Amino acid sequence: MFLQINGIKKHFGEGESRVDVLKGIDLELEKGEICVLLGPSGSGKSTLLNIIGGIDDADSGYISINGEKTVDMNEKALTKYRRKHLGYIFQMYNLIPNLNIKENIEVGAYLSDNPLDVDDILKTLGLYEHRHKLPNQLSGGQQQRTAIGRAIVKNPDILLCDEPTGALDFNTSKDILKLIEDVNKKYGNTVIMVTHNDAIKNMADRVIKLRDGVIRKNYLNEEKISAVDLDW
Amino acid sequence: MKNPLNKRFIRELKSDLGKYVVLSIFIIAMIAIVSGFQVAGNSMIVAYDESFEKYNIEHGNFELLANADEALIEDIEKEGVTLYENFYLEEETTIDTTLRIFINREEVNKVCLMSGEFPSEADEIAIDRIHATKNNLDIGDTITIDNKELTISGLVALTDYSALYQNPTDTMFDTIKFGVAVMTEEGYNTLDHSHIHYSYSWKYDTEPADDIEAKEMSDEFLESLLQKTMLENYIPAYNNQAIQFTGNDMGRDKLIFGMFLYIVVAIIAFIFAITTSNTIAKEATVIGTLRASGYSKGELIRHYLAMPMLVTLLSAIIGNILGYTLMEDFAADMYYNSYSLTTYEILWNAKAFVNTTVIPLIIMFLINFFILLSKFKLSPLRFIRRDLSKKKKKKAFKLNTKIGIMKRFRLRVIFQNMPNYITIIIGVILANVIMIFGIAFPAILDNHSENLPKNMLCEYQYILKMPMPTENESAEAFTAYSLKTLETKGFTEDVSLFGVSPDSQYIDVNFDDDTVYISSAYAEKYDVAAGDTITLREEFEDKEYEFEVTGIYDYSIGIAVFMDRDVLNQAFEFDQDYYNGYFSNEEISDIDNEFIATVITKDDMDKVSRQLMDSMGSMMSVFFAIGIVMFMLIIFLLSKIVVEKNSQSISMIKILGYDNKEINGLYVATTAIVVIASLILTMPLVDRIMAVLLEFMFFMYSGWMEYYVPFENYALIAITGILAYGIIAFFQMKKVKQIPMEDALKNVE
Known part of the structure; x- marks a missing residue:
């Protein structure tokens, strides 16, 4: 199994204000799978994503990628883990404001010993003619494409997407989802996508529904459709 | 509400x-x-x-060869003055200082008791407070004068010696080597009187309105005195450095x-x-x-x-x-x-x-x-x-893509934070100026002292009260005259005019009737070049003189004008063969001391730097410390802003997998580059600012000191700066490390 999530528990606060966000999550994902994590606000999906991404600690349980357990890693090893295996895409893009579009993608490329060609990615993402612009000169969709470019340029094993279309309109959202789908097909990365949008589950290989910190549903989507055919 | x-x-x-x-x-x-x-x-x-x-500070004092009898005193007092005996003995102490000892004054130039008590016994003495402090003397200590052991009963301030000038013509007062003291009349009389100075203080019956009137009254009084008696010395208060210098000097700092x-x-x-x-x-x-x-x-x-x-x-x-x-x-x-x-x-x-x-x-x-x-x-x-x-x-401005992404990233960080970095650069300049001030000032004084031997016109410069011949072969006569500069930057100062004998062995210039050289110190201080005309004036007369400068003479420690002796004598209406001084490389022993107004040696010329070092030296380390603190403060606060401003980006690239070393290389190293580059590259500017500041500062003092800061001092500043920055960088790195990755998630809008 490529990605193994075992007995993950996480709480915030203490005493009366204690909230158990994750109450024991067990999950296994194959390489190249698109997994959509659904659930209402506070269900724990983003927290789970952050724990997989090594930017948050679990109270107990572990994450294992190809047999490497994050729980055994110190800060330095966790940095290496993110560097080697992960690409991150956020709802609000988180681009470096003082770097231009190409440089933002190069920031990702720098981390890899064998990065993809930056210009190719710029062309694939339709950003080539905007490569010298700063993020604030682009639309939301274009900024999100840049964020995707930054994430995929190092050809990560896992692409973690936290509400990647949350701030985008319908058409742009579909473009972005299509792009993620294309990247997944082309490079075979495992995609874990957190979303509120129930319709997006239709493009997933696996759908996981979280509520109150536990997995309520975990199933393979046998009626998977392409992102271009999504509607909501 | x-x-x-x-x-x-x-x-x-x-x-x-x-x-x-x-x-x-x-x-x-x-x-x-x-x-x-x-x-x-x-x-x-x-x-x-x-x-x-x-x-009740005197209006002046004069010295007679002998004690004046009552008739003479009465005769003098008819000139509208009251006389007060103010005799003194000048004694060498066993600690290699000179003490001028008076009987405690009760009418004129009254003594202020700073601590302890006035002497009440014959073997007690009250000495000047600052002189005592500089020589580690205190109340209860004993000093030996004239083979007599005297106990210090108190520390005092003599109001006619607020600046401890031994002679009115001294270039600077000397609190270490020269002091004043008072004793009881009984005690004073037990000392050897062979070196007694019959000094009389006078007070006019009518107070002069200003210095000009004081000068007129003093000239008239001098004239009448000379008709009545032979004078050893004559110093009106308005011209007495020991009284006036303090008032003029305080407040400059x-x-x-x-x-x-x-x-x-x-x-x-x-x-x-x-x-x-x-x-x-x-x-x-x-x-x-x-x-x-x-x-x-x-x-x-x-x-x-x-x-x-x-x-x-x-x-x-x-x-x-x-x-x-x-x-x-x-x-x-x-x-x-x-x-x-x-x-x-x-x-x-x-x-x-x-x-x-x-x-x-x-x-x-x-x-x-x-x-x-x-x-x-x-x-x-x-x-x-x-x-x-x-x-x-x-x-976004374009950067050459051949430059590696990390270097481009750093450049972008620098451009993004330009206002902070400009303030850092200005701050570094300012802090460096303060630090340099702290070490340049002593360096300049040291340089001044070290270069004195080669800058002296001669080993002994004698100023005579009247022309006196000497057999000393080293001696070369000159005429000295003193004028004042016109007010420049709010200050005026004395200029020494030297009328030099033909074929002088001390002043290496061939003077003709039109040759006027000024000292290099004059040229530098007042920005005068050959071909310029300088205007000088009499101190207490409404009379000005213009001289066209034909050359600069390499003499960096005094504000002086050199010309042919005959020309000077003619210009100031002296006899053609008049002279009132000698340049000499040997001590002249065949002129009686009473005819010598002053002797200027290396030690005298060094008084200015010695006194400045003594009075301001301790402040210099304070300046240095202020400079370092200022440097650290500015850089700490502004580099903190750079990190804080970019915290979300830092958080994001942490998520991407950048380690702390790489992040420090982007955000802390940029500040390091700016700080170190500005430390080194702004040094010439700092040097210029320092030169202008110190020149302005030295402008307020008589004479001149060449601006000289050795390279090592700048190296020391740069190293200190880099080390100080190292401490700040350590804290910045710690701060970068503490930025949580969650920042990229929660601060988004």
Whole structure:
């Protein structure tokens, strides 16, 4: 199994204000799978994503990628883990404001010993003619494409997407989802996508529904459709 | 209803306590120093001015060869003066100092008891406080004079010796080697009287209105005195350095400290403005919402202006309290370390309040107000959209893509934080100027002392009271005359004119009737070149002289003019073969001391640097320390802003997998590059600023000191700066490490 999530528990606060966000999550994902994590606000999906991404600690349980357990890693090893295996895409893009579009993608490329060609990615993402612009000169969709470019340029094993279309309109959202789908097909990365949008589950290989910190549903989507055919 | 936004002040103060405390400490320290010096200086000047009446300071003194009989005294007093015996003995002590001993005065030039008691027994002596301090003498100690052991009963200040000039013609007073003292009449009479000086002080029956009238009265009195008796010495008070120098000299340093205060406040105001701009950027959406809800620009400007103004006001209050208490003592000690001043009372000083409180508040207000005004020109919508750039759309400038991404990243960080880095560069320059001042000043004095032998015109320069022949073959006659410069930058000073004998072995110039050389010190200090015309004036007459300078003579320690002796004698209406001095490389032993007005040796020329070092040397380490603290403060606060401003980007690249070393290489190394580059590249500018500052400072003093700062001093500053930055970088790296990755997730809008 490529990605193994075992007995993950996480709480915030203490005493009366204690909230158990994750109450024991067990999950296994194959390489190249698109997994959509659904659930209402506070269900724990983003927290789970952050724990997989090594930017948050679990109270107990572990994450294992190809047999490497994050729980055994110190800060330095966790940095290496993110560097080697992960690409991150956020709802609000988180681009470096003082770097231009190409440089933002190069920031990702720098981390890899064998990065993809930056210009190719710029062309694939339709950003080539905007490569010298700063993020604030682009639309939301274009900024999100840049964020995707930054994430995929190092050809990560896992692409973690936290509400990647949350701030985008319908058409742009579909473009972005299509792009993620294309990247997944082309490079075979495992995609874990957190979303509120129930319709997006239709493009997933696996759908996981979280509520109150536990997995309520975990199933393979046998009626998977392409992102271009999504509607909501 | 009070503006609810005001409730943020305490929270803002708490959340950024470190920054406010550090900035406050700096403002407090600077205000305390300036306030202390201004209050002490002013109070002492008032006490000094009042001392003329309080201690009945003489209008002058003259010395006779012998004790005047009653008839002569009566005859002299008919000239509208009252005479007071002020005889003294000048004795060498066993600690290699010279003490001028008087009988305790009760009528004129009265003595101020600083501590202990006036002598009441024959074997007791009260000596000048500063001279005692400099020679580690205290009440109860004994000194041996004329083989007699005397106990120090008290420490005193003699009001006619507030600056311890042994001779009126000395270039500088000497608190270490020369002192004054009083004894009881009985004790005084037990000392050997073979070297007694029959000095008489006089007071006019009618007080002269000013120095010009004092000069006229003194000239008339001298004329009548010369008709009645032979004089050994004649010094009117207006011309007596021992009385006047203190009044003229005190307060010069206030100017320098004041200047530093305003520069420091301006820099801190910029730091405030930058941090406030940073806060505005962070709170842009809130500001936009408040503006959209009806808050006026003025209300918000007042809100963001309040903290810097409050911090400055609070700092000014604390600074002034410290200024009137701790620093006042410190400043008074500094003045007491140079002058033999009487006791004084601390006086409220309105000017000091304006200088240390009102002006800093105005500087702080203006800088912050105009920066805030420009920030708040944007519409509420622009704030809500976080679109705070002045230009419509900020374009990215192109960087050569052949440059590696990390280098380009660093360059982008530098350009992004340009206002911070410009302030850092200005701060580094200023801090370096302060640090350099702390080490350049002693270096210049050392250089002056070291170069004295080669800069002296001769080993012994004799000024005679009248022409006296000598058999000494080394001696070469010259005529000396003294004029004053016209007022330049608010100061005038004495210029020594030398009428040089033909084919001089001491002044290597072939003079003809039109040749006028000025010393290189003159040329440098007053920016005069060959071909220029200089104008000098008589000190107490309305008479000016013009000289066309034909050359510069390499003499860097004195303000002097050299010309042919005959030409000088003619110009000042002396006899053709008149002379009143000798250059000599050997001591002249065949002229009686009574005909010698003064002898200038290397030691005399060194008095200026020795005294400056003694009185100001201790302050130099303070300057150096202020410079380092200022350097660290500016860089710490501004580099902190760079990291804080980029915390979300830092958080993001952490998520991407950058390690701390790589992140430090992007965000801490850029500051390092700017700091180290500005440390090194601005050195020539710092050197120029220092030269101008010190030249201005030395301008206030008689004579000249060449500006010279050895390369090692600059290297020391650079190394100190780099080490100091190392400490800051350590804290910045720690801060980068502490930025949580969650920042990239939660701070998004």
